[in-house]
Amino acid sequence: MSVMQQLSSPISSSSSAFLSHSNFNSRSKNVWVPAKRIGICKCVAVPQEAQTAYTTKVSRNANMAKLQAGYLFPEIARRRAAHLLKYPDAQLISLGIGDTTEPIPEVITSAMAKRAHELSTLEGYSGYGDEQGEKALRAAICSTFYSGLTVDQDDIFVSDGAKCDISRLQVLFGANVTMAVQDPSYPAYVDSSVIMGQTGQFQKDVQKFQRIEYMKCTPENGFFPDLSSVPRTDIIFFCSPNNPTGAAATREQLTQLVKFAKHNGSIIVYDSAYAMYTSKDNPHSIYEIPGAKEVAIETSSFSKYAGFTGVRLGWTVVPKILLFSDGFPVAKDFNRIVCTSFNGASNIAQAGGLACLSPEGLKAMDDVVGFYKENTNIIMETFDSLGFKVYGGNAPYVWVHFPGRNSWDVFSEILEKTHVVTTPGSGFGPAGDGFIRVSAFGHRKNVLEACKRFKQLYK
């Protein structure tokens, strides 16, 4: 039939064609679907799977549908992989995903190996541990990071990482809270908020989710939000030293933040994963600020200190005096989440954590942090010498300004021309556009080589 022959050709943009919007990769196949009027055939593209595939009657979680694309870093990884396909011989250098590269110090890995072997002995075997973490580790975290700050060891919950804790905190808060984030910020805060149902739809024109308050952090305001123009939200996510900008909030700024939270009855979730990267003059913990225990939760991680990005170990502090509006202690509910939705960090990882906090381990971590800090300096100097406005230095990230340019374009240009992977600033929020984040994790020779290539590209 001539009609069928016509319809078997690929879909055109004719007005009689109807293309269903599909959210997943599928090959569309033209199908002849008889329309109601006699003699007229409507051409309908039907995803191949849906034609014959059985679907359940379970509705997709609408919150998941609000997310725009994959999580940022797997997306960077995809582009990196595609680039390697295109240039299989390229000496690709990854300064994109903030992943540590230097080996874990021996004192720490031997503790993990020892613990692993102990699990093969009757005396040394242990099963389920305290979901909140092993007591010795909680005590060590307390005395190492919170000495003199009236944080108790039982305020500390050991976890498999700050990223995971962020989502557990979101489950704790539930769908009916409002939240504020720095703009730009680590994508997990916004994405977990969307998944929990705290937000409205994504607005493409402003690149923001409805109902999230984005607190702009730019060179103009010294990367600290103008709190006088920030409306009240229930929760405020604040990361300092900051990923991606590398800025560290001062004592005065954090005092303002705590005051602001107290005034508004808000809860701060303070992400201090990069604390060891900033100088001793800047606060390392929110609890250095008077009054913080009544308004703040602090989350942190061994990832960037000990190279534990794969080992998975972090912690969250929930002070006993942090209360919900009805007087119920937040820590009690967090404990319930930790006992119900989690089963504690791996005992082997925890043994590693304890070794990290031994005198030898602390020295070793200091050396590793120092190494990455030196990388940061090298990268900053490079871009500075090329005439770029460069920010950061208090975290292992360099925030480079490309005024007026789309950051994904700059990302692509750098990748294409220098085979160096970075991260486009807009991936962290709309105020990140016009910036590129260069991560300082890498072998020294790779960092030096990358800088050489930057100099060639932008001289």
Added chain:
Amino acid sequence: MAIAETFYRDLGVKGNEVFVSDGAQCDISRLQAYIDCGVIVGRAGNFQEKTGTYDNIVYMKCGPENNFFPDLSTTSRTDIIFFCSPNNPTGYAASRQQLQQLVDFAKANGSMIIYDSAYAAYVTDDSPRSIFEIPGAKEVAIEISSFSKFAGFTGVRLGWTVVPEELLYSNGFPVMKDYNRIVCTCFNGASSVAQAGGLACLSKEGYRALTTVVDYYMGNAEILFDAFSSLGLKAYGGKNAPYVWVHFPGMSSWDVFNEILEKTHIVTIPGRGFGPGGEGYVRVSGFGHRERILEASMRLKNLYK
């Protein structure tokens, strides 16, 4: 890959459908259901003191009267069905016919099964070890499992979840894609060290060593089962899972728990803790050193003789 090959050979489960995690308990909350998590996520409705149930949850009674398999003809449709087999706490492993019924039921209702197979390694007869042994299951089921009870990894933390490509939401969107997004956003993977252990578990030598440990626990379960049976009590389980489910008709399970604890210094779990259908039962676990299990068996015999 190793998980797909070891546990799902011939069942058509592919490596990319397997998501490694830090344990079934954590995966359950990532799938966001089961009773407590369902409550936490806000779907369970209010708790009714009288019945001991949450309003919006359908409780499928499993007892000796129905061979520990729910009467699906009287079960209302729900979107999600949690099903654990071999079962914690009853120790019962559903048969192939029963699981086929379950899959058919899910298919007829457009529901999704979340199948908890954490105790699969304990099956001793030919009860299915995976829901994917049942034809049609890949279109309706997610399977979660764990190295905890298989490899003694309760502290090490390692498990996995299988989300088949064919499992689709009502709008045709693959569940796997959303699960992947959760795993990338709310999680950062299981510890690399734990995963190295997992790989060793699935080596020839590792797997063989672990089956010896499983047999050991099952030997314990048998001792406990016999101890209770010899006292004239009706005991269930113990054959396909390391749990023995003992019936104390007409008694409150907390009272039995207290009596046993008080008089024999043995900790058990009152069945009521697992839901209203657990009332009148106590769960006794076969995890323990053999000498302790034998000691416990002796004390129990002395208590109830």
